[in-house]
Amino acid sequence: MDMVDWIAVGSVGTFLIVLINLYLIFCKPWLEKPKFAVEFKMGEPFCGKTSSSKLDPFIPANKDVDVRSAHWVRVSVRNSGRSVAHRCLGKLIEIWNNDEGKVIDQFDPTQLHWVTTSWGEVPFGNISLNRNDYQYLDVIVTQQGNEHLYICGDQFPWAKYEQRAIRNRLKPGNYILRITVYGDNADPKTKYLSLIWGGQNFKDISVEMHDTPKKAKGWLKDKKK
Numbered sequence: 001m002d003m004v005d006w007i008a009v010g011s012v013g014t015f016l017i018v019l020i021n022l023y024l025i026f027c028k029p030w031l032e033k034p035k036f037a038v039e040f041k042m043g044e045p046f047c048g049k050t051s052s053s054k055l056d057p058f059i060p061a062n063k064d065v066d067v068r069s070a071h072w073v074r075v076s077v078r079n080s081g082r083s084v085a086h087r088c089l090g091k092l093i094e095i096w097n098n099d100e101g102k103v104i105d106q107f108d109p110t111q112l113h114w115v116t117t118s119w120g121e122v123p124f125g126n127i128s129l130n131r132n133d134y135q136y137l138d139v140i141v142t143q144q145g146n147e148h149l150y151i152c153g154d155q156f157p158w159a160k161y162e163q164r165a166i167r168n169r170l171k172p173g174n175y176i177l178r179i180t181v182y183g184d185n186a187d188p189k190t191k192y193l194s195l196i197w198g199g200q201n202f203k204d205i206s207v208e209m210h211d212t213p214k215k216a217k218g219w220l221k222d223k224k225k
Contacts, residue, residue, distance in 0.1 A: 033081050033082075033083065033185065033186065033187075034079045034081035034082075034083050034084065034085035034129070034131075034183060034185060034186040035079065035080045035081040035186060035187070035189075036077055036078070036079065036080070036085070036088075036181045036183065036186055036187075036188075036189035037077070037078040037079075037080045037189070038075055038076070038077055038078075038179070038181060038189055038191045038209070039075065039076045039078065039209070040074075040075045040076070040191075040193070040207065040208075040209040041209075042206070042207060042208075045074075045136070046073065046074050046075065046076065046136075047071065047072065047073050047074070047207070048071070048072060049069060049070070049071050049203070050070055050071075050072060069143065069144040070141050070142065070143045070144075071141065071142045071143070071144075071203050071205070072138060072140075072141045072152075073138075073139050073140045073141070073205070073207055074115065074136040074137060074138050074139060075090075075136070075137050075139060075179065075191070075193075075209070076134050076135070076136050076137075077090065077129070077134060077135055077136075077137055077181050077189075078129070078132070078133070078134035079129035079130065079131060079132065079133050079134070079186075080132070081131065081186070082131055083131060083185075084128055084129070084130050084131065085128060085129040085183040085184075085185065085186045086128050086183060086184045086185055087126040087127075087128070087183060087184040088126060088127050088128065088129050088135075088181065088182065088183045088186070089111055089112075089114075089124075089126050089127075089181070089182050089183075090111070090112040090114075090137040090179060090180070090181045090182075091109050091110060091111050091112060091179070091180050091181075091182070092109065092110050092112055092139070092151060092153055092177055092178070092179055093109045093178045093179065093180050093190075094107070094109070094177075094178040095107055095170070095175055095176070095177055095178075096175060096176035096177075096178070096213070096216075097173065097174075097175060098173070098174040098175060098176060098217065098220050099173045099174050110151065110153030111124045111153060112124075112137050112138060112139060112152055112153050112179070113137070113138040113152045113153070114127050114135055114136070114137055114138075115135065115136040115137070115138060116135060124153075129183075137179075137181070138152035139151075139152055139177065139179065139193065140152060140170075140177075140195075142197075142203070142204075142205060144201060147171065147172060147199035147200075148169040148170065148171065148199075149169060149170040149171075149172075149195075149197045149199075149205070150168065150169050150170075151168050151169065151170070153168070170197060171199065172197050172198055172199030173197060174194075174195065174196050174197075174220050174223075175194075175195040175197070176192055176193065176194055176195070176213060176216045176217065176220070177192065177193040177195060178190065178191075178192055178213070179191050179192070179193060191209050191210070191211065192209070192210045192211070192212065192213050192215070192216040193207055193208070193209055193210075193216070194207065194208045194209075194210060194216040194217075194219045194220050195207050196220070196223060206223070
């Protein structure tokens with residue numbers, strides 16, 4: 001093998017090393033990056049009745065009904081990527097009042113409650129999601145005998161931030177809830193929940209999840225027909 005051949009081999013080797021380094025620096029982290037998949041559908045395990053005494057001290061209820069019966073609405077958050085998603089949290093960013101055609105202004109973005117975090121200890125703590133792991137995020141809750149719809153955020157009745165003087169409950173009506181999931185090493189994922197709340201009983205509710213606010217508004221419009 002003459003000098004020209006050695007130079008050619010060296011050039012190919014250098015090129016391959018550059019490609020490998022580019023892959024390791026740019027492509028591999030992107031391919032293995034954690035990714036959020038947010039899912040919802042009416043029915044178990046996303047919606048369900050449970051017994052809870054958390055609302056009792058704060059919500060007046062008719063003594064003729066079971067004040068411990070609550071109906072929770074949750075979304076699931078899955079890490080569909082190839083590495084661990086660190087410090088994950090979900091926030092309710094915005095509430096659109098579809099009946100009034102405007103965003104509710106008496107509301108701040110609020111962190112929602114992961115099902116696995118203790119209400120008594122760290123109710124709004126972050127969690128990590130392993131590859132293909134998932135967890136449920138509480139969004140809203142209703143209660144038999146009470147017309148209000150409660151947001152499962154840090155303005156929830158027993159939370160330490162309840163004095164912030166911002167909206168923590170919704171009256172009967174049609175709404176769109178903008179929810180975003182965050183992680184330290186993952187791109188945010190946003191979904192929109194169309195919500196119809198009748199306020200007649202603790203399960204008088206219809207919910208559908210969408211990728212865009214336009215689709216969310218369209219669903220509510222179709223429901224009115």
